[in-house]
Amino acid sequence: MDGAPRQAEVSRLMILDVDLHHQQGGFTLQTRFQSDGRLTALFGPSGSGKTTLVNIIGGLINPDEGHVRVKERVLVDTRQGILVPKHRRRIGYVFQEARLFPHLTVKQNLLFGRWFSPRRERSADFAAIVDLLGIGHLLTRWSSGLSGGERQRVAIGRALLSDPHLLLLDEPLASLDEERKTEIYPYIERLRDEGNVPMVLVSHSVPEIARLATSIVVLNNGQVTASGPASDILRHTKFFPQSGPIEAGALVETRVLRHEEPYGLTVLQAAAGTLTVARLDLPVDAPVRVRLRARDIILSLSPPEGLSALNVLPGLIAAMEEGERGSIDVTLDCGGDSIVASLTRKSVERLGLRPGLPVQAIIKSIAFDREALGSARAGNM
Numbered sequence: 001m002d003g004a005p006r007q008a009e010v011s012r013l014m015i016l017d018v019d020l021h022h023q024q025g026g027f028t029l030q031t032r033f034q035s036d037g038r039l040t041a042l043f044g045p046s047g048s049g050k051t052t053l054v055n056i057i058g059g060l061i062n063p064d065e066g067h068v069r070v071k072e073r074v075l076v077d078t079r080q081g082i083l084v085p086k087h088r089r090r091i092g093y094v095f096q097e098a099r100l101f102p103h104l105t106v107k108q109n110l111l112f113g114r115w116f117s118p119r120r121e122r123s124a125d126f127a128a129i130v131d132l133l134g135i136g137h138l139l140t141r142w143s144s145g146l147s148g149g150e151r152q153r154v155a156i157g158r159a160l161l162s163d164p165h166l167l168l169l170d171e172p173l174a175s176l177d178e179e180r181k182t183e184i185y186p187y188i189e190r191l192r193d194e195g196n197v198p199m200v201l202v203s204h205s206v207p208e209i210a211r212l213a214t215s216i217v218v219l220n221n222g223q224v225t226a227s228g229p230a231s232d233i234l235r236h237t238k239f240f241p242q243s244g245p246i247e248a249g250a251l252v253e254t255r256v257l258r259h260e261e262p263y264g265l266t267v268l269q270a271a272a273g274t275l276t277v278a279r280l281d282l283p284v285d286a287p288v289r290v291r292l293r294a295r296d297i298i299l300s301l302s303p304p305e306g307l308s309a310l311n312v313l314p315g316l317i318a319a320m321e322e323g324e325r326g327s328i329d330v331t332l333d334c335g336g337d338s339i340v341a342s343l344t345r346k347s348v349e350r351l352g353l354r355p356g357l358p359v360q361a362i363i364k365s366i367a368f369d370r371e372a373l374g375s376a377r378a379g380n381m
């Protein structure tokens, strides 16, 4: 036995299991994926079918063929003639606009969500949800006077109070500016990490899914071009043609190792080694998810000397594949962390890169959550 879960166990672990065929005018949605993620991001360009897919999961569109299962519940199975009506699906929706009732207070808006859960099954804890979303101080306010970010937090709270089995977030942050988005991300992260409601997030933004998603489904023209754990998918620049090599890259989990106060720097510990960044306003040992964008990594055959870059990680080339626009994605195994560099074919040939070769990854800059930086910014170290 190799310790790998057997197929039956794998299926049980799957939170979302979707296999659909649906024709809509001249557009065909043909999607198949499974996700065990706590937050599954649906990513794809405009018109790729994200909303259609969300509407099928939510019960607003009946698909021609296929099935949708959430945990062990079958919502749709055309072969077995199962089509659970939308009001019985126990799905919470949050849209781009919060759609709160302006003539009700925040508390009344929140309690409205409760009407949708069967009385005997009401388990959502009002106080815990209010606390999780940081909206306790808003309860007596009229919803019409809230900021965009506050409105979305209340909308998420209202959806959670309906005791949903799944939360569908259809571009909930798209109408907010960067600052308001940054205000909401930590709450969605808490929900992902502490709540037990699986979420599906529709998003156009690579930084957003890099920050929030645990699983990613990439849609293109109605088809799934890739799906899997976020860290696996984000590594491939070719799955993100509209953002190109600019945003794709590796996600690396780190912890704060120490602060170097005289230099205004923080040292993070990753499996791959240490990374030095501008001072973070976080305690030692705090977890920090960093994103190493493929375009921000240079490869060298020998340890660089006389270079100002502080972040150099040794690794072995694990894989090489065609990236976006003729570039080559070179994946490195750096002590167990996967890091990807996007290189031109010319550089690959000039350096004689091939799987198994030891190289040094010079990291030009590190992207991560803005509030994790405190007042500092991710710099070119």
Ligand SMILES: Nc1ncnc2c1ncn2[C@@H]1O[C@H](COP(=O)(O)OP(=O)(O)OP(=O)(O)O)[C@@H](O)[C@H]1O
Residues within 6 Å of the ligand: 024, 025, 026, 027, 044, 045, 046, 047, 048, 049, 050, 051, 052, 053
């Ligand atoms: N009722 C309909 N009848 C025919 N075609 C439709 C209908 N609704 C949507 N479509 C088409 O289906 C395709 C997928 O649309 P969908 O809204 O699901 O894409 P999307 O990925 O959500 O796009 P966006 O990011 O712009 O919201 C598009 O080509 C759209 O024009």
